[in-house]
Amino acid sequence: MADFEGAQGSLSLPVLGSVLHRYDEPDAAGVRRPGLVIATSPAALVTVPWPATIRYRGPLLDYGNVMIVEPARGYLMIFAGLAQVFGETGDVLAAGEPVGLMGGQEPPAQEFGAEFVANAAAGGGAGQTETLYVELRKGKETLDPTEWFVMNPIVGEAANETGRNATGQDGTE
Numbered sequence: 001m002a003d004f005e006g007a008q009g010s011l012s013l014p015v016l017g018s019v020l021h022r023y024d025e026p027d028a029a030g031v032r033r034p035g036l037v038i039a040t041s042p043a044a045l046v047t048v049p050w051p052a053t054i055r056y057r058g059p060l061l062d063y064g065n066v067m068i069v070e071p072a073r074g075y076l077m078i079f080a081g082l083a084q085v086f087g088e089t090g091d092v093l094a095a096g097e098p099v100g101l102m103g104g105q106e107p108p109a110q111e112f113g114a115e116f117v118a119n120a121a122a123g124g125g126a127g128q129t130e131t132l133y134v135e136l137r138k139g140k141e142t143l144d145p146t147e148w149f150v151m152n153p154i155v156g157e158a159a160n161e162t163g164r165n166a167t168g169q170d171g172t173e
Contacts, residue, residue: 004050004072011049011149014079015040015102015132019151023144034142035078035135036149039128042104046079046132048093049149057085057099063133067099080133102130 017040024032052069055076060066063080071077083103087093136143 004075007050008148009150012047013038013149013151014049014099014134015044015046017041017044017128017132020131022146023142033133033135035133036145038132038134040102040130040132041128042102042130043083044102044130044132045098046082046100046102047096048077048099049095050077051095052077052093054087054089054091054093054099057087057089064103065100069093069099074139076137078133078135078137080135081131102132104130 015038017038019036020039021027021033021037023036024034026032027037046067048069048071050071052071054067055070056066056068058065060080065080065082065085067079067082067085069077069079079099081102082100085100086098093099134145136145136148
């Protein structure tokens with residue numbers, strides 16, 4: 001089995017979207033959660049970012065459908081808020097394999113008009129109406145997922161922090 005701990009900081013997020021709330025960050029109601037809340041598009045595909053074994057799949061309390069996978073001994077990755085879950089308990093998944101779909105419906109084609117384009121150009125998560133909760137545990141301890149996932153770095157900001165431009169040059173002539 002590959003070294004999961006060695007992959008820290010290099011995992012892809014399990015779904016395309018925008019992080020609404022980070023680890024232990026309060027939401028509008030002041031609720032803190034030990035994971036990430038990611039806004040996604042309706043019917044977005046959720047994938048496992050590392051080879052893992054399915055340990056639980058199905059409804060859990062008021063979290064909707066939940067998928068719990070084990071990427072390495074002692075580690076659990078939890079995805080909550082799925083409309084559909086794929087696979088069976090005990091299945092071994094390769095990195096990138098789908099574990100489920102978010103809820104909602106994709107808008108019909110006629111809704112992709114001028115208003116959609118204006119909202120998309122303005123940013124603000126236009127069309128991201130679903131939320132996926134992602135938690136990572138080692139034993140009984142929760143871990144900050146932002147330390148494990150690539151959090152969509154912005155090349156310009158990263159270049160400014162290191163004093164190098166996007167081509168890796170230091171900017172001096």
